[in-house]
Amino acid sequence: xxxxxxxxxxxxxxxxxxxxxxxxxxxxxxxxxxxxxxxxxxxxxxxxxxxxxxxxxxxxxxxxxxxxxxxxxxxxxxxxxxxxxxxxxxxxxxxxxxxxxxxxxxxxxxxxxxxxxxxxxxxxxxxxxxxxxxxxxxxxxxxxxxxxxxxxxxxxxxxxxxxxxxxxxxxxxxxxxxxxxxxxxxxx
Amino acid sequence: xxxxxxxxxxxxxxxxxxxxxxxxxxxxxxxxxxxxxxxxxxxxxxxxxxxxxxxxxxxxxxxxxxxxxxxxxxxxxxxxxxxxxxxxxxxxxxxxxxxxxxxxxxxxxxxxxxxxxxxxxxxxxxxxxxxxxxxxxxxxxxxxxxxxxxxxxxxxxxxxxxxxxxxxxxxxxxxxxxxxxxxxxxxxxxxxxxxxxxxxxxxxxxxxxxxxxxxxxxxxxxxxxxxxxxxxxxxxxxxxxxxxxxxxxxxxxxxxxxxxxxxxxxxxxxxxxxxxxxxxxxxxxxxxxxxxxxxxxxxxxx
Numbered sequence: 001x002x003x004x005x006x007x008x009x010x011x012x013x014x015x016x017x018x019x020x021x022x023x024x025x026x027x028x029x030x031x032x033x034x035x036x037x038x039x040x041x042x043x044x045x046x047x048x049x050x051x052x053x054x055x056x057x058x059x060x061x062x063x064x065x066x067x068x069x070x071x072x073x074x075x076x077x078x079x080x081x082x083x084x085x086x087x088x089x090x091x092x093x094x095x096x097x098x099x100x101x102x103x104x105x106x107x108x109x110x111x112x113x114x115x116x117x118x119x120x121x122x123x124x125x126x127x128x129x130x131x132x133x134x135x136x137x138x139x140x141x142x143x144x145x146x147x148x149x150x151x152x153x154x155x156x157x158x159x160x161x162x163x164x165x166x167x168x169x170x171x172x173x174x175x176x177x178x179x180x181x182x183x184x185x186x187x188x
Numbered sequence: 189x190x191x192x193x194x195x196x197x198x199x200x201x202x203x204x205x206x207x208x209x210x211x212x213x214x215x216x217x218x219x220x221x222x223x224x225x226x227x228x229x230x231x232x233x234x235x236x237x238x239x240x241x242x243x244x245x246x247x248x249x250x251x252x253x254x255x256x257x258x259x260x261x262x263x264x265x266x267x268x269x270x271x272x273x274x275x276x277x278x279x280x281x282x283x284x285x286x287x288x289x290x291x292x293x294x295x296x297x298x299x300x301x302x303x304x305x306x307x308x309x310x311x312x313x314x315x316x317x318x319x320x321x322x323x324x325x326x327x328x329x330x331x332x333x334x335x336x337x338x339x340x341x342x343x344x345x346x347x348x349x350x351x352x353x354x355x356x357x358x359x360x361x362x363x364x365x366x367x368x369x370x371x372x373x374x375x376x377x378x379x380x381x382x383x384x385x386x387x388x389x390x391x392x393x394x395x396x397x398x399x400x401x402x403x404x405x406x407x408x409x410x411x412x413x414x415x416x417x418x419x420x421x422x423x424x425x426x427x428x429x430x431x432x433x434x435x436x437x438x439x440x441x442x443x444x445x446x447x448x449x450x451x452x453x454x455x456x457x458x459x460x461x462x463x464x465x466x467x468x469x470x471x472x473x474x475x476x477x478x479x480x481x482x483x484x485x486x487x488x489x490x
Contacts, residue, residue: 058306059307059314060306060307063269063273063274064271066307067269067270120375121335138268138269142299142300142302142335143335144335145336147380150339155338158340161302161336174302
């Protein structure tokens, strides 16, 4: 599918159900992206529910309060998602689409700059253990995500972000500093 | 006899005056009343002796040049970010400035946890990207999160730039769009996204860090870019040969003082030894597409 069309579907949130109701063929990519959004929403429901139990994160002169809020939320999320596994959000079917969406940005001569940008701020190999529910290590640099890669991926709520570690795309909870899920071999 | 005594006295007075001027870091600029005065530091948060040296020079410079705020170009805290780190890598080095009421406005670097935005002394109001307008002067600053330039941020930036009718629009963020650094160099991908907006809405000045040296770039499509990421870290000898460099300094640490007086911005770059590295003026670019400034909180918006 044309990436532009897919982007329009992603941003407009066209429900596949609507298309089905009209008796038209359901686009499988759009259906999977809708499924992805549902999983993200479910995660955010959990995040928002647990966030209420953590000290409120607000502007403060005391960094200890920021740390306490972050640590408390991380502990709550990790406890609640104790059995969470890789692929619960980045399902195998969605993984194929995401890899396909990112591929044009990193392939060939045109993608060289993007690949270099991805390596630019990368933490040293082995610094970050890419694992669901792992806390992103304190002090490890957070590698920048090139804008063209971000533009190719589905939009996320503010409390979640994508990062690329090695070849993996990780989904990170910003407030809790926890790896929610990851997609191996995302960058080929 | 009397005449030679007077000559000696005059010489001594001149010597004392010159000594004081040298010890105070030779600050000059126009240093006029009623102008917007600020400082620029980048990649500052090590807590090491070099950060302290630069901070001392910055404090000394303020004795003569009373800047009211400073912008931080990211990597505000290297390594761990425990409460003691906020103290050792920020509050202690800049204590004299904080006590004097200098406001620090931070942008996020690749070594910064985005939760720094909740730290009050960084004046980010809980936002990864934001804009602010100092009380005096026609200038608006746009602090961006160059680590994560997503669609939301680009849309926000366009809206903010379009809504500002300030004479000066200054963007600051961590990754330089132009740099002659051999380690990092220009961030071409980021430039492709940001530069069209900066040009469209008449941004005059871009401040970035990331590279651990000082470089003033020749105006690129009319915009002047500064790289100032050596307020605590230094990559000695890292400025490569390039025709975009107007002035480079990679043999010591540095910070920049700036003063906006109408359409003219004066800058002065000072090393950790108090020596002048670079100085000059920039003119504001002609105002482009702008709507009259939309109602917003007086100080900060997002």
